[in-house]
Amino acid sequence: MTTSKTPSGQIPGVYRRRIGDIVVTAISDGYLDAFYDFMRNIEPQDAERILKDTYRPAPPRVSINSFVVHSAGRMALVDTGSGNSMGPTLGHMPTHLAAADIDTKAIDTILLTHMHPDHSNGLTDDNGVAKFPYVELVVSERDVDHWHDDTAMARATERQKMRFFQSAREQIKPYQKRRRDARGEVFPGVTAMPLPGHTPGHTGYLIASKGEQLLIWGDIVHIPDIQTRRPDVFMEPDTDGQAAIATRKRTFDMVATDRLLVAGMHMHFPGFLNLARRSDSGYELIPELWNQAL
Numbered sequence: 436m437t438t439s440k441t442p443s444g445q446i447p448g449v450y451r452r453r454i455g456d457i458v459v460t461a462i463s464d465g466y467l468d469a470f471y472d473f474m475r476n477i478e479p480q481d482a483e484r485i486l487k488d489t490y491r492p493a494p495p496r497v498s499i500n501s502f503v504v505h506s507a508g509r510m511a512l513v514d515t516g517s518g519n520s521m522g523p524t525l526g527h528m529p530t531h532l533a534a535a536d537i538d539t540k541a542i543d544t545i546l547l548t549h550m551h552p553d554h555s556n557g558l559t560d561d562n563g564v565a566k567f568p569y570v571e572l573v574v575s576e577r578d579v580d581h582w583h584d585d586t587a588m589a590r591a592t593e594r595q596k597m598r599f600f601q602s603a604r605e606q607i608k609p610y611q612k613r614r615r616d617a618r619g620e621v622f623p624g625v626t627a628m629p630l631p632g633h634t635p636g637h638t639g640y641l642i643a644s645k646g647e648q649l650l651i652w653g654d655i656v657h658i659p660d661i662q663t664r665r666p667d668v669f670m671e672p673d674t675d676g677q678a679a680i681a682t683r684k685r686t687f688d689m690v691a692t693d694r695l696l697v698a699g700m701h702m703h704f705p706g707f708l709n710l711a712r713r714s715d716s717g718y719e720l721i722p723e724l725w726n727q728a729l
């Protein structure tokens with residue numbers, strides 16, 4: 436009798452979805468265990484009840500995803516993951532890119548939804564050197580301006596000064612000469628959509644080809660099961676919580692009305708989903724099935 440070894444690690448998190456002629460590959464960077472005090476406008480016991488009702492870990496476990504876009508013979512990366520700065524449950528994107536057979540040297544464009552450690556730390560290594568020296572970086576000018584604003588920085592907490600403002604400045608530095616504002620069509624079939632609030636320049640990317648569409652909505656949602664039901668719940672790092680709520684509600688309404696397929700950086704991996712209206716003011720999160728032929 437042969438003995439079989441019990442698996443000790445997870446299979447790399449990678450999943451592909453076709454939108455017309457464009458292929459979008461979801462790449463997991465890992466996950467983060469969040470805290471209740473990260474959330475605003477909700478009592479911890481209410482947050483816990485929603486998570487238990489939806490069979491989720493409580494306190495919440497948050498996916499960190501990036502997306503690779505193959506379009507017109509070119510390749511773009513939407514957000515760069517957390518680098519290796521945020522603990523052992525994160526920083527797995529390079530391994531997963533390799534598992535998906537993606538040659539990072541062939542990526543010619545990076546599209547950032549915004550500059551925050553879990554999205555833009557992967558731009559540079561520990562010495563501030565660009566990890567993607569030949570790409571063009573597309574990021575909202577409003578985010579770049581905000582993170583370089585000394586007055587805004589002076590108002591921030593010590594943690595935010597270092598992790599948000601200082602890090603963003605260091606990450607953008609080697610890309611300053613190859614940088615473009617996130618406006619209009621930024622890559623073949625990919626159009627930038629301003630979704631301000633979480634950060635001033637927070638941007639979604641609408642992918643469209645042959646009548647099919649996908650909105651990569653960045654951080655419209657951080658805790659999926661809670662914020663789809665309670666869109667007025669916002670997060671401690673939101674630079675403008677009220678604007679984040681307004682943008683979230685407007686985006687939810689558009690997505691549900693248009694039956695638009697969505698992908699998100701913090702939606703449960705692989706992060707493709709639809710939203711349906713509930714009888715209260717919230718929405719039901721409907722993950723897409725994993726049986727899409729490519």
Ligand SMILES: [Zn+2]
Nearest residue numbers: 551553654700
């Ligand atoms: Zn984020």
